[in-house]
Amino acid sequence: DTEVTQTPKHLVMGMTNKKSLKCEQHMGHRAMYWYKQKAKKPPELMFVYSYEKLSINESVPSRFSPECPNSSLLNLHLHALQPEDSALYLCASSQNPGGADTQYFGPGTRLTVL
Amino acid sequence: EDQVTQSPEALRLQEGESSSLNCSYTVSGLRGLFWYRQDPGKGPEFLFTLYSAGEEKEKERLKATLTKKESFLHITAPKPEDSATYLCAGWQGGSEKLVFGKGTKLTVNP
Numbered sequence: 001d002t003e004v005t006q007t008p009k010h011l012v013m014g015m016t017n018k019k020s021l022k023c024e025q026h027m028g029h030r031a032m033y034w035y036k037q038k039a040k041k042p043p044e045l046m047f048v049y050s051y052e053k054l055s056i057n058e059s060v061p062s063r064f065s066p067e068c069p070n071s072s073l074l075n076l077h078l079h080a081l082q083p084e085d086s087a088l089y090l091c092a093s094s095q096n097p098g099g100a101d102t103q104y105f106g107p108g109t110r111l112t113v114l
Numbered sequence: 115e116d117q118v119t120q121s122p123e124a125l126r127l128q129e130g131e132s133s134s135l136n137c138s139y140t141v142s143g144l145r146g147l148f149w150y151r152q153d154p155g156k157g158p159e160f161l162f163t164l165y166s167a168g169e170e171k172e173k174e175r176l177k178a179t180l181t182k183k184e185s186f187l188h189i190t191a192p193k194p195e196d197s198a199t200y201l202c203a204g205w206q207g208g209s210e211k212l213v214f215g216k217g218t219k220l221t222v223n224p
Contacts, residue, residue: 006157042214055210092157103160108157
């Protein structure tokens with residue numbers, strides 16, 4: 001089983017709202033990732049968690065706040081977003097941090113910021 | 115600068131018309147080359163991982179190959195359901211990052 005699940009599938013929020021995206025995997029993977037994908041562009045790395053610790057932050061604005069409560073869960077907390085943050089947000093996981101292991105992606109959350 | 119370049123940007127084929135997609139890379143210390151398929155509004159679906167030049171992998175109508183400078187995704191006798199964007203990505207040695215190409219949008223007409 002190589003399934004990564006994400007909730008919700010769609011999210012519409014105003015610029016003053018606070019919301020969270022959730023990601024879950026039960027493959028025993030120890031690396032988890034958040035990506036942002038705009039239309040007709042490739043995924044763009046935002047954050048990497050290795051063994052539940054934040055290892056890479058690609059200079060993402062503080063209005064995006066990641067959290068890894070345990071080895072199976074990954075959250076992305078959203079606050080005071082801008083309309084340009086509207087995108088498909090993808091979660092991925094891989095077996096070993098720092099290794100060239102396959103990343104398995106979830107179905108994504110389509111975020112619209114009004 | 116590490117780069118992955120895919121060509122063509124878009125490709126239209128007739129059902130049954132075989133072709134190849136190209137992925138050239140200049141990723142320092144490349145430790146893995148990955149192919150994904152992505153349907154509109156969905157997450158990338160893993161297809162293949164290639165680790166060394168000369169390696170080949172097959173799955174149904176798809177075959178991926180790797181040389182020291184590029185990778186090819188060969189599509190044999192494609193069907194309309196093969197229509198999607200195909201993404202190539204390289205894993206840079208010493209980092210935890212995938213370097214993605216911009217993708218090739220494949221359309222297979224019946």
